[in-house]
Amino acid sequence: MKIFLTGASGLVGAAFARAAERRGHRVVGIVGRFTGDLPGVAERRTFDLADETALTSAVLDAFPEAIVNCAAISEPAAVDADPARAQALNVALPATLARLAHHVSARCVHISSEQVFDGALIAPYRTDSATGPINLYGRQKLESEQAVHAAAPEFAATVRAPLLMGNSPGGRRSMHERLFNDWGAGKAVQLYADEFRQPCTGENLAEVLLELCERRDLCGVFHWAGSELVSRFALGLAVREHFKLPPERAPIISVSRAERPEIARGRQACLALDLAPLMGKLKTRPQTVAAQLAELQVPPAARSWYFSA
Ligand SMILES: NC(=O)c1ccc[n+]([C@@H]2O[C@H](COP(=O)([O-])OP(=O)(O)OC[C@H]3O[C@@H](n4cnc5c(N)ncnc54)[C@H](OP(=O)(O)O)[C@@H]3O)[C@@H](O)[C@H]2O)c1
Numbered sequence: 001m002k003i004f005l006t007g008a009s010g011l012v013g014a015a016f017a018r019a020a021e022r023r024g025h026r027v028v029g030i031v032g033r034f035t036g037d038l039p040g041v042a043e044r045r046t047f048d049l050a051d052e053t054a055l056t057s058a059v060l061d062a063f064p065e066a067i068v069n070c071a072a073i074s075e076p077a078a079v080d081a082d083p084a085r086a087q088a089l090n091v092a093l094p095a096t097l098a099r100l101a102h103h104v105s106a107r108c109v110h111i112s113s114e115q116v117f118d119g120a121l122i123a124p125y126r127t128d129s130a131t132g133p134i135n136l137y138g139r140q141k142l143e144s145e146q147a148v149h150a151a152a153p154e155f156a157a158t159v160r161a162p163l164l165m166g167n168s169p170g171g172r173r174s175m176h177e178r179l180f181n182d183w184g185a186g187k188a189v190q191l192y193a194d195e196f197r198q199p200c201t202g203e204n205l206a207e208v209l210l211e212l213c214e215r216r217d218l219c220g221v222f223h224w225a226g227s228e229l230v231s232r233f234a235l236g237l238a239v240r241e242h243f244k245l246p247p248e249r250a251p252i253i254s255v256s257r258a259e260r261p262e263i264a265r266g267r268q269a270c271l272a273l274d275l276a277p278l279m280g281k282l283k284t285r286p287q288t289v290a291a292q293l294a295e296l297q298v299p300p301a302a303r304s305w306y307f308s309a
Helices: 011-022 052-062 076-081 083-104 136-151 175-184 202-214 232-242 289-295 300-307
Strands: 002-006 026-031 043-046 066-069 107-113 156-161 189-192 220-223 252-255
Touching: 002 011, 002 052, 011 026, 011 202, 026 052, 052 083, 066 083, 066 202, 076 083, 076 136, 083 107, 083 136, 107 136, 107 202, 136 156, 136 220, 156 202, 175 189, 175 232, 175 300, 189 232, 232 252, 232 289
Parallel strands: 002 026, 002 066, 026 043, 066 107, 107 156, 156 220, 189 252
Antiparallel strands: none
16 A cells, blocks of 8 residues: 655654554655654655645656655644744644545544643543543544544544654654653653653554555554553653663652643643453554563663763
């Protein structure tokens, strides 16, 4: 199948391109600023996805059987720093892609976020649980879901994803990459001991997106995540232990939400996701934290620091 992939240079998109190539699909990958190699991308196009004319002509030129949207401004702080640009990438882009998918009768697979929820529940959120985003990123992601499914209800599947682990092309995006880059720069990392997430790797999420490309019968909004709920602090400790880093080289400071009420207001305490009904319908399985750790590599920028000990 020919797949039009946005965000081909991102954490999830790059993993998706590799997985799609392994399964014999042809990926037309859209890239923004990244200039390195992207295995699995058969045809590479570089342009600003906020340019709707360029986007429309690229989709019509490719005439794909599936459109997979892995592009976004995916950090809440970056969204707050430039809300208009984030709106263009996080809402207008998926809406346009869904309209184009409808136009060319292509499958449309989009990624939303666990951050459409408020994080006040301890029980896992179901796909039909009430949403209640508490930051602009979450509000934009929710708006994107509504726009995508209004434009292409019979073609679209959206996956709400959790905190992502894994190896990104630039080596700076995922949780362990950020930890390594801070430790390599001599910084102690502060992690919340009372914020709970259900992480999975970008690679595992990419397998789910690929299965959804192949399963056009599965339309609607779905959840995907790992099989374990952990605190950010516990996850940081697990990363440090996995790479056998001593605490003095890789310091982690436990912090609590109560210590920082101003910041905690825009961060969810607990984001547990119920994976039904997707889990029963796919071959891909949710991962344990141990399985995720086993996939991680030392990011390129931190290699000389890591191996210098
Ligand atoms: N990372 C997480 O923990 C997480 C958690 C839940 C949900 N998600 C969602 O999962 C999806 C994938 O996230 P990710 O972590 O893989 O994102 P990412 O690593 O930040 O990658 C973002 C991608 O979007 C591209 N992009 C951004 N602006 C662009 C523009 N104006 N023109 C062209 N390309 C542009 C980037 O291209 P260049 O780098 O080449 O510029 C990159 O390929 C997003 O929808 C995100 O919101 C992420």
